[in-house]
Amino acid sequence: MLTIAVYVEHASGSVRRASLEALGAAAATGHEVVAILAGDGAEGAASGCAGAARAVCIAGSLASPDALARATADAARQIGARAFVASATSTGKDLAPRVAALLGSALLADCTALSATGDVLRATRPTLAGKVLIQATSSGPVFCATLRRNVFGAASGAGPAGISKAAGVNDFKAMLQSIASKTGSKLDVSEAPIVVAGGRGMKGPEHFALLEELAAAFGSAAVGASRAVVDAGWRPHGEQVGQTGKTVAPQLYVAVGISGAIQHLAGMKTSKVIVAINKDPEAPIFKHADYGIVGDAFEVLPVLTQAVKALRAQ
Ligand SMILES: Cc1cc2nc3c(=O)[nH]c(=O)nc-3n(C[C@H](O)[C@H](O)[C@H](O)COP(=O)(O)OP(=O)(O)OC[C@H]3O[C@@H](n4cnc5c(N)ncnc54)[C@H](O)[C@@H]3O)c2cc1C
Numbered sequence: 001m002l003t004i005a006v007y008v009e010h011a012s013g014s015v016r017r018a019s020l021e022a023l024g025a026a027a028a029t030g031h032e033v034v035a036i037l038a039g040d041g042a043e044g045a046a047s048g049c050a051g052a053a054r055a056v057c058i059a060g061s062l063a064s065p066d067a068l069a070r071a072t073a074d075a076a077r078q079i080g081a082r083a084f085v086a087s088a089t090s091t092g093k094d095l096a097p098r099v100a101a102l103l104g105s106a107l108l109a110d111c112t113a114l115s116a117t118g119d120v121l122r123a124t125r126p127t128l129a130g131k132v133l134i135q136a137t138s139s140g141p142v143f144c145a146t147l148r149r150n151v152f153g154a155a156s157g158a159g160p161a162g163i164s165k166a167a168g169v170n171d172f173k174a175m176l177q178s179i180a181s182k183t184g185s186k187l188d189v190s191e192a193p194i195v196v197a198g199g200r201g202m203k204g205p206e207h208f209a210l211l212e213e214l215a216a217a218f219g220s221a222a223v224g225a226s227r228a229v230v231d232a233g234w235r236p237h238g239e240q241v242g243q244t245g246k247t248v249a250p251q252l253y254v255a256v257g258i259s260g261a262i263q264h265l266a267g268m269k270t271s272k273v274i275v276a277i278n279k280d281p282e283a284p285i286f287k288h289a290d291y292g293i294v295g296d297a298f299e300v301l302p303v304l305t306q307a308v309k310a311l312r313a314q
Contacts, residue, residue, distance in 0.1 A: 051155030060168025105140030201257020260285025
């Protein structure tokens with residue numbers, strides 16, 4: 001049996017959903033899963049690591065990405081991990097390549113499937129903006145991968161049977177001094193179960209109010225944007241979906257006035273249900289949509305918002 005180390009992110013004493021998905025993916029291979037946590041509150045959150053047989057909490061703070069990577073790699077070595085997995089969040093994308101390098105291995109980034117045949121782990125990796133799916137394994141000493149969020153089922157059930165401590169690293173080259181997090185209760189586009197995204201067809205930033213209204217009518221929804229919109233300065237980069245933005249896979253993705261360029265599709269085509277609203281019946285987005293509405297967004301959106309409100313009021 002292999003030991004798979006999973007780096008687990010947590011906030012306010014709870015394991016983040018993306019990490020529960022990584023734990024779920026690792027546990028589904030049938031191998032032993034050991035959670036690695038770091039930072040303030042790690043010990044409190046460790047008990048929530050469903051799917052993990054054990055948890056290891058790294059002492060000290062998260063002050064330095066370089067120190068965190070070394071401490072995580074040390075912990076993975078100590079538990080005899082033959083695999084290291086993290087979610088492809090901003091933290092995971094920063095940490096995992098460093099850990100892989102320290103473990104003398106390559107990294108399979110942003111994988112959408114993980115499986116095991118005996119002791120051989122395999123991952124599926126979309127590449128060329130999602131046109132090609134690569135099935136990959138690792139010839140390095142440790143199989144290292146980041147897993148795309150919103151693709152794997154979250155681990156549930158009992159937490160780890162044991163929680164132990166690992167030493168932190170105190171000499172580092174760079175130090176994080178503060179994290180400026182945005183205020184407000186807006187859902188992040190990569191975490192929302194419903195995304196209402198707008199493209200250049202929305203004609204201007206002021207018209208995104210129509211998308212905000214539809215998102216509010218749905219309840220748990222976030223507004224996303226194409227790169228054309230972000231480049232024009234209509235919406236912040238944090239909302240951009242696509243190859244150079246965020247990867248999302250919500251239950252419902254509503255693309256409004258978005259043509260469906262391959263770089264946009266790369267970030268949303270694994271969404272469970274895709275609805276496209278576009279006035280051009282030939283728009284490429286319709287080839288990937290489960291439901292398509294050919295029409296002017298400015299006529300369709302108010303009607304759709306009213307219909308969603310009416311349904312939810314029932
Ligand atoms: C290296 C690279 C990386 C990239 N990364 C990304 C990325 O991460 N994300 C991303 O989105 N793009 C990315 N792009 C850009 C991408 O190629 C497209 O240019 C971009 O996605 C187009 O955005 P859009 O669909 O909003 O605009 P357009 O392609 O201009 O499409 C606008 C659409 O709106 C429709 N429309 C117009 N008026 C209305 C109306 N009144 N009602 C309904 N529909 C209407 C039109 O029919 C059209 O289909 C990248 C490009 C490159 C080269």
